[in-house]
Amino acid sequence: MSLLALYPDPGKQVELNRLYLKLNLHRFAAEGHVLIYANYIASIDGRISLLNEDSGEYGVPASIANNRDWRLYQELAAQSGVMITSARYFRQLAKGQAQDLLPVGQQPEYADLLEWRREQGLAEQPDVVVISNSLDIPLSALEKLQGRKISVLTGCAASAEKIDRLKQAGAHLSVFATDSVTGTGLKQWLIQSGYRSAYMIAGPEVHRTLLAERVLDRLFLTTHLTLLGENRFHTLLSGILESPVKLQLESLYLDQSATNSQLFAQYALQQD
Numbered sequence: 019m020s021l022l023a024l025y026p027d028p029g030k031q032v033e034l035n036r037l038y039l040k041l042n043l044h045r046f047a048a049e050g051h052v053l054i055y056a057n058y059i060a061s062i063d064g065r066i067s068l069l070n071e072d073s074g075e076y077g078v079p080a081s082i083a084n085n086r087d088w089r090l091y092q093e094l095a096a097q098s099g100v101m102i103t104s105a106r107y108f109r110q111l112a113k114g115q116a117q118d119l120l121p122v123g124q125q126p127e128y129a130d131l132l133e134w135r136r137e138q139g140l141a142e143q144p145d146v147v148v149i150s151n152s153l154d155i156p157l158s159a160l161e162k163l164q165g166r167k168i169s170v171l172t173g174c175a176a177s178a179e180k181i182d183r184l185k186q187a188g189a190h191l192s193v194f195a196t197d198s199v200t201g202t203g204l205k206q207w208l209i210q211s212g213y214r215s216a217y218m219i220a221g222p223e224v225h226r227t228l229l230a231e232r233v234l235d236r237l238f239l240t241t242h243l244t245l246l247g248e249n250r251f252h253t254l255l256s257g258i259l260e261s262p263v264k265l266q267l268e269s270l271y272l273d274q275s276a277t278n279s280q281l282f283a284q285y286a287l288q289q290d
């Protein structure tokens with residue numbers, strides 16, 4: 019089933035497969051720069067996660083998660099040198115309440131993405147960066163990422179004991195001079211580490227960290243045409259921004275079927 023392009027070429031029918039892959043995000047940034055992009059799926063009323071009463075954990079609402087959006091998620095992951103996530107994600111992973119960290123193309127329908135990475139000269143899987151102040155990162159969750167370089171970025175109050183524990187488990191630790199990891203600090207670290215494309219898959223706090231210092235370049239947002247309600251939820255941004263961040267629409271597609279209707283939007287951050 020094809021998508022209907024709404025912007026910039028309204029009326030064209032386009033295929034879902036390779037919609038984002040053909041962007042070649044790994045080649046966007048010039049030498050010595052990095053492209054940082056984020057991706058969310060949200061309901062019309064803005065929910066990216068809801069509280070699961072049984073587990074007591076927040077997670078992506080099951081009624082909006084779907085394979086077609088997941089294909090695009092995988093295409094974005096395929097173009098990344100590194101995926102940026104949060105410690106909270108690892109805590110959920112250890113409890114079996116999060117999807118296994120993001121190996122690209124593990125199921126047969128995504129095998130083309132592994133092949134594509136090979137053709138592009140990229141590592142088999144993107145590296146992983148974890149942002150955390152608490153350093154409460156279960157080692158059992160790190161073990162699930164064998165074969166991938168894992169870096170943990172933290173603020174200056176981090177416990178030396180926890181740093182040692184993570185280093186012994188094979189993680190690369192970077193302690194920032196600031197209380198928390200800052201957007202500009204993270205961007206510099208990515209550049210110094212030689213990354214050219216970074217895919218941020220964490221939630222609203224890491225997103226705010228990037229937006230506050232305007233280091234996010236692109237936001238990919240799937241809006242599922244569903245109203246969810248519920249009182250305990252996350253949206254894609256929390257906390258305070260000193261000034262509003264303005265976005266410019268780069269592309270918009272409608273994916274409409276009897277079971278799933280959604281809009282795939284890509285925005286660029288306007289630098290002010």
Ligand SMILES: NC(=O)c1ccc[n+]([C@@H]2O[C@H](COP(=O)([O-])OP(=O)(O)OC[C@H]3O[C@@H](n4cnc5c(N)ncnc54)[C@H](OP(=O)(O)O)[C@@H]3O)[C@@H](O)[C@H]2O)c1
Pocket residue numbers: 057058059060065066067068075076077078079103104105106107149150151152153154171172173198199200219220221222223224225227252
């Ligand atoms: N629908 C979607 O597309 C989508 C996408 C992503 C996430 N989600 C959902 O959103 C919910 C929240 O996700 P998340 O837990 O990844 O969210 P998050 O709010 O980005 O991450 C929170 C954790 O990240 C660390 N952190 C954030 N900013 C930091 C900074 N500047 N410096 C140091 N550490 C920092 C902290 O870890 P410590 O506590 O260890 O210090 C904090 O507890 C989850 O339920 C997830 O499933 C949905």
